Amino acid sequence: MSDKVCAVVVTYNRKNLLLECLKALRKQTRPIQGLYLIDNASTDGTPELLLEKGYITELPPQNIEEPWEKEFIIQNLTDGEEIKLYYVRMHENTGGAGGFYEGVKRGYEKGYDWLWLMDDDAEPKEDALESLSIYFKNSNIVGLAGSVLLPNRTIAIYHRGKINFKKVFPLIQIPLQLQEYQKQTVEIDMASFVGLLVRRNAIEKIGFPKKDFYIHHDDIEYCIRLRSIGKILLVPKSIIFHKKASKTEVEKFFLGRRKLRKNFSEYWLTYYGIRNLVWLGKRYSKSKTLFYYQMFKFLLRQILGIILLDDNKLKRIKFIINAYIDGLQGKFDNKKPKRLLYEK
Structure with a gap:
């Protein structure tokens, strides 16, 4: 297994959903080697729950003024192999964009070959990464993504699609037709940060997500840059569930x-x-x-x-x-x- 994969999970005040995401990552049949967990200064007791469940063995200091990182070891539930868990407690809530910037930057600097980006309300199916890894050797591919399904198992169509540069407001993305999900693979222009897998050498060329965006459309902006240097491939049989938060x-x-x-x-x-x-x-x-x-x-x-x-x-x-x-x-x-x- 030559390609090292590190998941990047950004969380804020959804500790129970986070535990389900982490468990799903530990159950992958194609194991991950690293996991960057970016805690955006959660106030719901996230660090304490992680300590209780054995993900971390030390709580971050109080009143930090800059991001605090500590490495821990957890096990893959499929084969018992070690996963390096890098817990980063942010000093303030930097939004999803700031969290993914931090996670991608740190994961890249650790030398991982692929970074698998997802929110804390994502839950990849056990063979999700294995289905994507088939295409690791295609050198012209800079990003891989699977199907995003809602809890009722319908496809969340706005998470994957094309980009229309002619009609760009109020939407810039065009969802794929449902029949496209029947194919083995589909070339796409954008994938949300619900399970986007990014190749290291692409990050080397285009940099990190735009943290200034705070939330919303940072994934589209990043995919525009990715597509400028290579292909993003949708692999429909790779499935990740998205447990959308309640509406306000x-x-x-x-x-x-x-x-x-x-x-x-x-x-x-x-x-x-x-x-x-x-x-x-x-x-x-x-x-x-x-x-x-x-x-x-x-x-x-x-x-x-x-x-x-x-x-x-x-x-x-x-x-x-x-x-x-x-x-x-x-x-x-x-x-x-x-x-x-x-x-x-």
Whole structure:
């Protein structure tokens, strides 16, 4: 087994889902050799539970001012071989993008041949990595990914697909047709960080995920860079389950139609998706005229929705406009959303 694989798992306040993810990684029939666990300053007792379950034997210090890393040894549940577990306790929540930046950088510096990226709510099937490893020797492949299934075993189509550089707002990705999943392999342009396996020499050329994104669309941005130097291959028989977190939207009705709206206390999270998509659209769209038309059209629709359905209307409108402007100007102040909404 010449290729060394290191999983990179980013977690924040989902300790029970994390344990299920870690167990699935330990049960792989094609074992992993390393596991970078990036704990984004969880406040739900994640380190204590990891200690209780034997994943770590030492708790991180309190009140750290920079990331703290410690290496531990766990066993693969399939063959009993050792897995090096690198537990990184972040000093603050850097979002999914910051967590994957940290994990990819550290895993790359440790010399692993492949890095398998996933959130803490992912659960790869036992033979998921084995099905992907068949293609390790294809030198023109820079990324591998399997099918993402929801708990009800339906395919989560937006996790794998093509990228459309002509019509880039409000979506840049085009999901694969379901019949594509019947093939042995499919060339794709993007795969979410729910089970994307990245080759080391690709990281050497394109660098690490863009930590400035904080959350949302960092995986699309990274795949655009990956595709510039090689192929990303979907292997449908490799399966990873995605246990989506519960939604926080509020249900409202307008003219008899059901609308889901974000609660004001959670509204700050919408900033990152808008800003990052605007940045991607401005940078990569083939038709700038079409991009600006689509962007302004979508902005007007959002403002209208706020006026008709939401509370704190002026704050929300100002907030949304700031997200668009910051995306156009490439400003990545990730503490700004909460300042805009909640500080007097």
